[in-house]
Amino acid sequence: MSDANDPLTVEYGREVRGLTVVRQSTPASAASFSATYVGPAGWGFDPEGEGGTARVVSQVLTSGAGSYDRVALARRLDRAGATLSTECAPESAEVTIWGPAADWRQLLGLLADVVLRPRFAADDLSRIRRQLAERQLRELAQPGSRADRELFRAAYPEGHPYRSTGLGDARSVLRLTRERLRRFHREHYTSGDALLVVSVPTRLPAVEAEVRSHFSEFAEERAPELRLPRVPTSRPRTVSVELAGRSQVEIRIGGDSIARSDPLYPAAFLANEVLGGRAQLSRLFQRVREEGGLVYHASSELEAMRFGGHWMVGAGTGADRWRKVVPLLAKELDRIAHRAVSANELREVRESAIGELPLALESTADAHELAVEVAYHRLPGDFLSRWPSVLRSVTPGEIRAAADRSMDQSHAVTVLAGPLSAP
Amino acid sequence: MPRSGVRRPRVRSITLSNGLRVLLAPEPTSPTASVWVWYRVGSKNEVPGITGASHWVEHMLFEGSPRYAKGEIDRAVLRVGGELNAFTDTDFTAYFTTVPRDHLSVPLDIEADRMTRAAITDEEVARERTVIHSEREGNENWPEFRVEEELLQLAFRIHPYRWDALGRRRDIEEMSAEQLRAYYRRFYGPRNAVLVVAGGFDVAGTAAEVRRRFSKLPPWGEDVEVRDVEPPQVGERRSTLSGPGTTPYIQIGWRSPALSDPATPATLVLDTILGGESRVFSAGMGWRGRREHPTARLYRALVDTGLAVRATSGWTPHFYPSLFTVQAQAAPGVSLDRVEAAVESVLERLARSGPTAKEMSDVRTRIRRGAALAYEGATSTGFRIGYFATLQSLALEDELYRRLLHVSARSVRDRARALFRPEARVVVRYEPTGAAANE
Numbered sequence: 037m038s039d040a041n042d043p044l045t046v047e048y049g050r051e052v053r054g055l056t057v058v059r060q061s062t063p064a065s066a067a068s069f070s071a072t073y074v075g076p077a078g079w080g081f082d083p084e085g086e087g088g089t090a091r092v093v094s095q096v097l098t099s100g101a102g103s104y105d106r107v108a109l110a111r112r113l114d115r116a117g118a119t120l121s122t123e124c125a126p127e128s129a130e131v132t133i134w135g136p137a138a139d140w141r142q143l144l145g146l147l148a149d150v151v152l153r154p155r156f157a158a159d160d161l162s163r164i165r166r167q168l169a170e171r172q173l174r175e176l177a178q179p180g181s182r183a184d185r186e187l188f189r190a191a192y193p194e195g196h197p198y199r200s201t202g203l204g205d206a207r208s209v210l211r212l213t214r215e216r217l218r219r220f221h222r223e224h225y226t227s228g229d230a231l232l233v234v235s236v237p238t239r240l241p242a243v244e245a246e247v248r249s250h251f252s253e254f255a256e257e258r259a260p261e262l263r264l265p266r267v268p269t270s271r272p273r274t275v276s277v278e279l280a281g282r283s284q285v286e287i288r289i290g291g292d293s294i295a296r297s298d299p300l301y302p303a304a305f306l307a308n309e310v311l312g313g314r315a316q317l318s319r320l321f322q323r324v325r326e327e328g329g330l331v332y333h334a335s336s337e338l339e340a341m342r343f344g345g346h347w348m349v350g351a352g353t354g355a356d357r358w359r360k361v362v363p364l365l366a367k368e369l370d371r372i373a374h375r376a377v378s379a380n381e382l383r384e385v386r387e388s389a390i391g392e393l394p395l396a397l398e399s400t401a402d403a404h405e406l407a408v409e410v411a412y413h414r415l416p417g418d419f420l421s422r423w424p425s426v427l428r429s430v431t432p433g434e435i436r437a438a439a440d441r442s443m444d445q446s447h448a449v450t451v452l453a454g455p456l457s458a459p
Numbered sequence: 460m461p462r463s464g465v466r467r468p469r470v471r472s473i474t475l476s477n478g479l480r481v482l483l484a485p486e487p488t489s490p491t492a493s494v495w496v497w498y499r500v501g502s503k504n505e506v507p508g509i510t511g512a513s514h515w516v517e518h519m520l521f522e523g524s525p526r527y528a529k530g531e532i533d534r535a536v537l538r539v540g541g542e543l544n545a546f547t548d549t550d551f552t553a554y555f556t557t558v559p560r561d562h563l564s565v566p567l568d569i570e571a572d573r574m575t576r577a578a579i580t581d582e583e584v585a586r587e588r589t590v591i592h593s594e595r596e597g598n599e600n601w602p603e604f605r606v607e608e609e610l611l612q613l614a615f616r617i618h619p620y621r622w623d624a625l626g627r628r629r630d631i632e633e634m635s636a637e638q639l640r641a642y643y644r645r646f647y648g649p650r651n652a653v654l655v656v657a658g659g660f661d662v663a664g665t666a667a668e669v670r671r672r673f674s675k676l677p678p679w680g681e682d683v684e685v686r687d688v689e690p691p692q693v694g695e696r697r698s699t700l701s702g703p704g705t706t707p708y709i710q711i712g713w714r715s716p717a718l719s720d721p722a723t724p725a726t727l728v729l730d731t732i733l734g735g736e737s738r739v740f741s742a743g744m745g746w747r748g749r750r751e752h753p754t755a756r757l758y759r760a761l762v763d764t765g766l767a768v769r770a771t772s773g774w775t776p777h778f779y780p781s782l783f784t785v786q787a788q789a790a791p792g793v794s795l796d797r798v799e800a801a802v803e804s805v806l807e808r809l810a811r812s813g814p815t816a817k818e819m820s821d822v823r824t825r826i827r828r829g830a831a832l833a834y835e836g837a838t839s840t841g842f843r844i845g846y847f848a849t850l851q852s853l854a855l856e857d858e859l860y861r862r863l864l865h866v867s868a869r870s871v872r873d874r875a876r877a878l879f880r881p882e883a884r885v886v887v888r889y890e891p892t893g894a895a896a897n898e
Binding site: 063064065066067068106107110111114115116117119135136159162163166167169170173174177178179180279280281282283284314315316317322325326329330331332333352353354357384387388389390391392393394395397398399400401402454 | 466835
């Protein structure tokens with residue numbers, strides 16, 4: 037039986053005009069609350085030729101809503117001691133408000149204003165477009181972001197939502213008129229397939245009632261569907277981008293991977309932790325940094341999303357060392373996919389992953405992030421409590437098999453971005 | 460709740476006979492415990508030839524000690540689900556470990572062991588050299604890092620604030636293991652340290668454990684005061700860098716008062732009015748970043764008008780006179796001449812007329828509300844308590860809070876007049892070469 041006062045428990049409430057309401061208790065020592073709207077408004081939905089749409093709309097939301105222009109909204113948040121932030125990803129966009137728990141009702145109302153009634157003021161749009169244009173340049177010029185960009189472009193076919201980083205290009209941003217942005221907002225900031233996750237020390241019925249009073253304006257609409265074209269299989273390949281004048285080469289190896297709902301996910305999660313996800317305990321950190329002394333950072337990530345996923349190994353090193361680092365990364369990838377993890381290593385990494393759950397409950401903001409993740413993937417309300425036993429049931433053999441499939445080297449893309457030919 | 464309005468947990472303070480200051484901040488319901496060790500040692504204590512030594516020692520303190528072989532410090536913490544890290548600044552170095560509350564003994568044992576007995580072997584120093592080199596290279600990829608490094612070198616000719624905590628390239632290449640060991644032996648020890656324990660723990664039991672583990676350590680730690688005094692700047696200093704990048708970038712600095720100067724509160728308010736958020740009391744965020752704020756003067760004059768895509772100011776209190784900075788990234792197609800002129804105009808207006816009553820009221824609101832939720836979670840509690848205690852004392856936070864709320868518009872105007880003198884200005888521009896950006 038789950039305890040509704042335990043921040044590890046996520047409660048699903050009744051829908052409000054199609055909007056799924058989710059509630060989590062805050063950590064006992066916390067005095068803050070947090071609420072996040074998650075909607076099908078990621079850049080995977082950008083209309084063709086209008087790259088950057090989702091990111092611009094996401095930023096517009098914090099630039100004035102309802103009766104508040106941008107300055108008035110900032111002052112309103114200041115008076116409450118609250119913050120407002122947005123995040124945009126391939127599949128979804130999030131809008132989060134955080135502030136004193138005592139004021140959660142008013143702040144939820146403010147969040148509703150922001151999600152439902154953004155102003156789309158002309159001067160805000162101009163500013164956001166300028167900022168986006170500079171970010172596009174930055175993505176091309178910085179070795180780290182350039183390497184990420186080239187990896188996705190090489191790993192996914194045209195039209196795939198994971199191919200882009202959502203910034204668009206100079207031409208696409210020019211097409212983003214106010215009307216087009218408004219239309220995107222109308223069609224994607226909907227209640228269908230959307231969530232409102234509230235972390236607050238208040239019972240679920242009271243949360244539902246409050247959500248009803250603020251979000252009843254949502255038209256009950258069907259959510260737009262994300263199309264995922266098939267990712268063709270291809271041989272391993274390397275993309276090199278010479279960025280002269282930089283000090284460090286950024287290396288990425290990666291490709292397409294599994295969705296969070298895949299039954300292999302727990303084993304794939306542990307495979308990634310062993311390889312490079314569990315910071316200083318991971319093989320990449322130990323082999324490439326601690327033993328090799330070749331890099332400052334070397335890690336891996338498995339981004340298992342709702343509809344699909346990708347994996348990536350990353351490291352940054354000097355122009356004189358990247359040739360030594362790439363084979364080491366490849367060797368560790370080969371090892372995780374083809375040789376069983378020892379019982380000791382598995383126990384150490386697994387117990388570390390389990391043991392860190394209390395750290396995620398230090399503050400409302402930390403706990404809330406977990407609740408959003410659970411709710412977005414439609415995981416059971418007691419998922420976080422059961423996660424340790426799920427991880428403890430994974431065997432070394434399953435990890436090897438999951439690594440082989442979720443971090444498939446035979447189709448991997450290797451990207452090198454930086455001063456490759458520097459002496 | 461202390462009278463100041465800062466909702467800080469009650470703190471028990473102990474000083475051991477070897478000089479170690481211990482601050483215990485229990486939060487009975489916290490599922491975690493966070494241990495912080497702050498050393499009043501930073502790049503300010505280095506000299507040319509060993510710049511970056513504090514940062515290098517920071518790395519070496521994870522590489523082994525008598526009780527922990529190489530890699531064992533990380534393993535001991537991570538296998539119980541904890542996290543650990545450290546950072547080095549000009550004035551201090553801080554090490555933290557947060558663990559589930561039942562494992563508090565793990566970080567206490569580690570910190571006691573490495574406070575005076577870190578191994579720092581020749582082999583590990585040699586291996587770590589390329590790691591640190593690589594860390595520096597990663598920073599060099601960013602024009603902002605290069606500009607700041609140039610700004611510090613131009614602004615300071617004597618004082619050790621003239622180099623970045625990462626150290627100079629050449630020193631990283633040439634510093635010996637023996638130099639690092641000597642630096643460690645000289646400055647690291649209980650006399651220069653503050654130990655903070657925050658979160659879920661029993662105070663009496665933890666106080667006893669701290670005494671048992673730390674009181675036997677030798678009372679090491681030489682004087683960390685810096686006696687070099689930077690002479691007054693007479694005349695503007697200016698430099699232009701170029702290299703790959705996106706759009707032109709500028710950073711301007713002016714010599715600013717030390718923490719102990721009575722002008723500190725007014726300087727903090729000045730930074731808030733120009734840059735947007737209070738760096739000391741800010742709702743829902745840490746110290747290292749700053750969100751854009753549409754009421755900030757620089758933002759309104761540069762970003763709203765289309766001259767820049769980012770514009771803000773920066774100042775945090777230091778032990779010694781440091782730099783108040785303004786930085787802006789030009790919008791595509793806008794020259795730095797126009798950006799710099801706009802910055803000057805903002806500063807000139809503020810120095811002439813001071814902030815408005817509305818601006819002062821906004822700043823006070825932000826400080827009050829920011830202070831109310833500044834403490835949430837053992838890790839951030841350990842950070843805040845350690846930061847103030849290392850800079851001066853825990854009372855500094857309360858004192859700053861009270862004084863910030865009493866800063867007048869006139870004193871902010873006077874600060875702007877005193878700071879923003881053209882002859883005391885240091886300007887570094889970055890002009891991107893553009894080839895890499897547009898390929």
